[in-house]
Amino acid sequence: MLHDDILNLQRKKRIGLMGGTFDPIHQGHLVTAEAARSEFSLEKVIFVPSGQPPHKKGLAISSKEARYLMTVLATSGNPYFEVSRLELERPGKSYAIDTVRYFHSQMMEGSELFFITGADAILEIVTWKNVEGLFDWCTFIAATRPGYDLGALREKLLKKLSPHYLQKIIPLEVPAMAISSTDIRERVRNNRTVKYLLPTEVESFIYKNDLYKA
Ligand code: NAP
Numbered sequence: 001m002l003h004d005d006i007l008n009l010q011r012k013k014r015i016g017l018m019g020g021t022f023d024p025i026h027q028g029h030l031v032t033a034e035a036a037r038s039e040f041s042l043e044k045v046i047f048v049p050s051g052q053p054p055h056k057k058g059l060a061i062s063s064k065e066a067r068y069l070m071t072v073l074a075t076s077g078n079p080y081f082e083v084s085r086l087e088l089e090r091p092g093k094s095y096a097i098d099t100v101r102y103f104h105s106q107m108m109e110g111s112e113l114f115f116i117t118g119a120d121a122i123l124e125i126v127t128w129k130n131v132e133g134l135f136d137w138c139t140f141i142a143a144t145r146p147g148y149d150l151g152a153l154r155e156k157l158l159k160k161l162s163p164h165y166l167q168k169i170i171p172l173e174v175p176a177m178a179i180s181s182t183d184i185r186e187r188v189r190n191n192r193t194v195k196y197l198l199p200t201e202v203e204s205f206i207y208k209n210d211l212y213k214a
Pocket of ligand 1: 018019020021022028029032050053054055094095096097116117118119120121124127128129143179180181182
């Protein structure tokens, strides 16, 4: 092996992209990102809040800036976490393929991209734009809560995808995934406590800006 090749290999990076609506971001997301970073030896995890989620047309979502700020507040204490404004600045619907293509183009040849998101989101992957291209460029980490039926997930995916692609979806069990953004929004609406489900800074931001009340 040439000296340059050895150097290149040493410099190869594994980067995690943490995609989600993050309305709001919570401890489940943070524990997932940290677990993925540690278990897959990722150099860093870049949180990518969705600009305009393609599958949420007509649903009420908090503003891009509110979701971005909550994500920054939640991640600021972890030196391995970053937040990208890519999908927030890009006009039109936020397709994962455009995001992965961008990060892929910024990376050194041979580096690896991991797209981390919820297993339920990944179940819908065949409806995503240019899904085969996505598999060429990244490996998916599918976060599940304990007890999630991985056999059923595999079966459902196999109905839609060839086994070749299935190899590029790796499940990651995360106990804190029992927390959900939907549940937090409902709790706030019904004046129930959300303490410890999400970082204090994010909780304060939600109350200060009257989110999820309507
Ligand atoms: P979602 O439908 O709101 O979420 C589905 C499930 O996954 C929920 O239980 C959700 O929990 C969980 N989840 C979402 N993001 C997660 C994360 N990063 N880590 C752990 N669990 C997560 O999905 P979404 O948040 O809008 O979208 C997820 C990602 O898929 C985004 O990056 C989005 O751009 C991408 N996506 C792409 C396309 C496309 O390219 N056509 C279509 C759909 C989704 P919480 O509600 O608690 O977050």
